[in-house]
Amino acid sequence: MIRFIWQNWWRRKDRFILLIIGAFIVSAGLTYLIGLSETNKGTVVDNLQQRWSASYDIVVRPKGTRSVTEDKKLLEPNYLSGMNGGISIEQYEMIKDIPGVDIAAPIAMIGYANYEVNFGEVELSEEGLYRKKTTVTINNGIDEEKNSFNSYFPNDVWDVMNKGPEYGVGAPILDFSIGGDSLLAGIDPEEEAKLIGLEEAIIDLGSSRYFEDTDGYHFNEERVYHEFPIIVNQHAYVDKIEEISFELLDLDITEENADEVMETVKERGGGSYLDTLDGELVESFSSSGIETFHAFVSKMTGVDWKTGEVHVEEVVELDNEEYVSPMREDGVTGIVYKPSPLKYDEISSPYIDRWPYSYQLLPFRNGENTVGVYRNKESFREPQLMAANYVELPRIKPNWIGFYDPSNLSISIDPTTELPMETYRPATAEYVMDSDGNPMNPPKIVKPTGDPYNFLTDPPGMLTTIEVAERLLGEKPISAIRIKVTGVTDLSEESQAILEKVASEIEKRTGLITDITLGSSPQLALTYVPGLNGESDIGWLQQPWVNIGSSISIFKETKIGFSGIVASVIAVAIVYVWASGIVNLLARRKEFAVLLSIGWRPSRLNQLLFIEASLIGLFVAFISWVMLGFVYISSEVSISFERFLSTGLFGLIVYLLGSIIPMIMARSISPYEAMRSGEISGKSKRLFQAKGINRMAINHFIGKWKRSILSVISIALPTALLAVFLYITFRLRGIMYTSLLGEYVALEIGPTHYIAIIVALIIAILTTAEIMWQNVSERREEISLLQSIGWKRWSIRRLILAEGVFSGLFAALIGFTIALMIIWGLYHAFPAEEIGFILMTGLIPVFIGVLGTILPAERAVRIVPNRGMGGNISNRKAVEKRLKWVVISTSLLIFGTFLFTMVRVAPNIEHANSNVEVEQVFNPTEGSVEKIDREEPISSRDESANSYEAPSDYLIELHTGENSESKGWGGVLFYEAKEVESSMPPPEPGMKNIAIEFNFEIRDTMSYHMRPDHHFTLIDGEESYHPVDIKIIETIGWEDEQWLHGIQDGRMHAVLEFTVHDSIDNYGLLLKNGTLGDGIMVKFEK
């Protein structure tokens, strides 16, 4: 029997080669898709689950703490550091009791505690007037900020007692004391240890240890301070250098003339006069933030930071006693500032493709009543004091018990892959563009400055217990509770369901708000940071924000996308196997009839077909196993045994399934067919009268509609898939490129999907070829007849090719319909935007149809009228030998190529991960270097002018005669600009003057940065002009010629004069400052 089958294959070599190629492609495709890329899919899911997971599943916050940014499901990084209180201990206990809550770790941001370290004292030998100069240099990552502060004191020459500040001098402060602020937060030691392994992160240094039950809070009634245990963050994140120097002023002052000299100093302006005097350096000391912190640590622990040796600091303490202020006594310090959140405003992104979300920081303007340093100044956050009066500020005595190293916590170490919601490190921010939109290359990493109300804040530097927080803050100390739920181990829909249940239970019982953080993804957002206090704007910062719930949706879509694609490729493979099986049967139908008529049992025919299918199936399985084995040996890819086994078995099963239809069809073969001659299918359908080649082809195509449908389906399926896949890719890119994770996934799975499609399409080519081959074989007589009646070879070729084209066209039509149906089914959306490329994919089936027909067509052309049947069936020795070589070498070639690609491709799968990420992390501004295109078609601008989210070049865009009211901005501000007669003298030849009169009126309480010379530009294409002259006609509430205040009904009416090139006709006036985002554009067109 096997010999019979073998002869049947071997003596039809052309067909046999096709069969082998098909088997190779099916096995290679299956090997790749099932054997290898499944592992690939695994990494994607792993990444989703591990690398971008928060250490907690749900975060509970007090009501009313949602920021404007959360409308878009976006959470600011380290939002926890900006919250103060709102949840009571009672509510916390309630949450702990909710079934399913495994860990509930509260955090209470208490406030910023001062710390100060005394590095010794200056020795002053000479008498005279001294300057103590303190210079603080802070590197915030963008630039260095230097602030100096001078104080003056006399040494042994003049008594400063009872003297006013007008003399510019004070009592001597001789110490080198350097301090800082550190955020104090309360936690539940037990829960925190469970959640992030805080206990494990305690470093072994001296007596350093974690909280114990005996650590308690104590209120010292006598000296009025709170005493409590703290553990301290080992890291200091602020990059600052503080320098203290003492200088002897070049001023001739002695005990005798002191009064006289000081009177002169007073007359000349006191301190500001002294600032102008030169001095001779006596001694200076400098310390970086880290050194200061380490010194503080040493002092607190009595352990040397570097060596770990215990040392005694008695000397320093003795020295101190003379000068310590009450606040510093015995490590008693105070808490002044409370944390407060940032305020954002949505703006449209300047690069919507890269950063779909963009916000602007709204600085807080402090009034008269604010505390000293912030009085009448702007700050990024609203300063909030622990108490209204200085005396009521809590005095604390934090008792150091241990240090923790945040890098040893069981949270992700790499801040770029971590969900940026942790409280143990500062939020990452990159300075990517300056305020004019010029990209920074490379982008600069922004660092916290140590200022509690800066844009970036330090994470808590000291941790204490929730109990202490309650004592210090009152009844609602907890800012947020991070929750881990039992039974949630992976990122899946089941986990999501469990979390939703627990979250809604929490909301129901406590009335607090919850957010599910599992399945969230980091997302790059762009923030515009304005300059404070009249300084020029800082520019654009890029930060990974948290996109709540985005990765669960990506996860779902990836799953759909991937399993869908694999299933479809398998479907195409099955269709191919069916098609080839059916074609095989059709070709041998008569043969089978003869076999039946000479006494073969019908069951024997089925057996024959089954054995044939098994043989090819086993061959496919074998090839798959060999390929997998080879890949396994030659590269690092690990393949599980089940997967290895299933890959091969799958090929076998596909072929065995493929034999079912031919077997059923074989049942219907009647031995009587052997008696008949000529056309087998007597049921040819005809639609058109055969008048030309095309119509003849159509008739034939429709006549053999059953098999035509097979080839159409096998082409249509991958085509539809391709269209859907492209749509999903584009759609996913919409969600994806908005988040790091999505970008990663998009890059990761793209190639696999395309390979799958290519495999499917190659299989489709084979199917078409197979079917057309059969058609041509059956029409051998017809074709030789056509040749003998004088048809040209080209006409015959065209006849066959036309059939291929029809298959392709039909396939395109069906594929398109299927694609639309799938898209509709998945997204309930008609792909209006993407319709273009979906239609483009229609070219592919036509191409495939033609490609699959070329070989059969060539075969048809070679049918020579006088050559009889079976011309290609021979067993002559020479031919046999030659063909044997052809078959063997072809097989080897195909096999080798596949192995090569597999070996090359497989390791790349693994490597792709890191490469992609590296690119992401270090080169985020890639592709954003080009200038903002301001020349968009007008129509699209009109549409988007009223909508915040829609991509628009400007915040508001007006045309001649329009004002802000007509764009719906009337409630916020009024702005109009019109061209007037220029009053400037005629300019030089080739230039002309343009004068524009504008009215700007604030209608709410906002303050706007308004410097007409800087903020107005006349734009003509690439060219821009600044005003050459400004005539202010009227202005109200314009402070320092910089700030226009809404509270004071700020308004400005002025004429701007520009000198521009003669040729300019159409131009726009752009008003752009830090407060107006992309600015207001007024178009003047002639």
Next chain:
Amino acid sequence: MEKIECKNLHKEFKGDGTSTVALNNINLSFQKGEFTAIIGPSGSGKSTLLSLIGTLDKPSNGTLTYDREEILKKGKNKIADFRFKEIGFIFQQFHLLPTLTALENVLTPLFARKVPYTKIERAKEVLKQVGLTDKLDSLPSQLSGGQQQRVAIARAIVHKPSWLLADEPTGNLDTETGERIYELLKELNELEGCGVLFVTHDPVLAAKASRIITMKDGVVLSDKEGVSS
């Protein structure tokens, strides 16, 4: 098997809305050892009759009994077994399997059948009988028409059937070759004693048969003794 009997045989083919009556009320019986020719113009139903007798097809009405047994009422595999045991077929187009050599073609009926003789020896024997000892390993495409038909005959008799049914066995051959094939059939009839039933257009060949059945439009016009008997 000694006797084949047709009673009120009726056969019609149904196409798209039309139906063609191929056989109408045929009553015939055949004895083993007879050498019968069926003659008639195209479309007279002679091939249909042959296929019914050869159990290749089933009648629309009427009964066919083989030694009083209605084989056609049995399952397909049983019918196939019956064919294997009792009937050998020879076709006008020879219908050799193009991928198999002459010897292999002759062997095809014996595939997966248990027989009391050595298959290869038997195949070589029948090929010798038809005079093709030197063409054992030739593919059908390498043989002439007469040679191909002789291979077909060898295939038809390899399993020692009681009946040989031939559908215009000489139709695709020239007169001389046709004559030789005819002689071969005659020889088999006489030596092996199997009943031969053959369809032909050729009145000269038909006239040599022991029994001549003439058909037209699906009915038997005449059933008479031939010259040879």
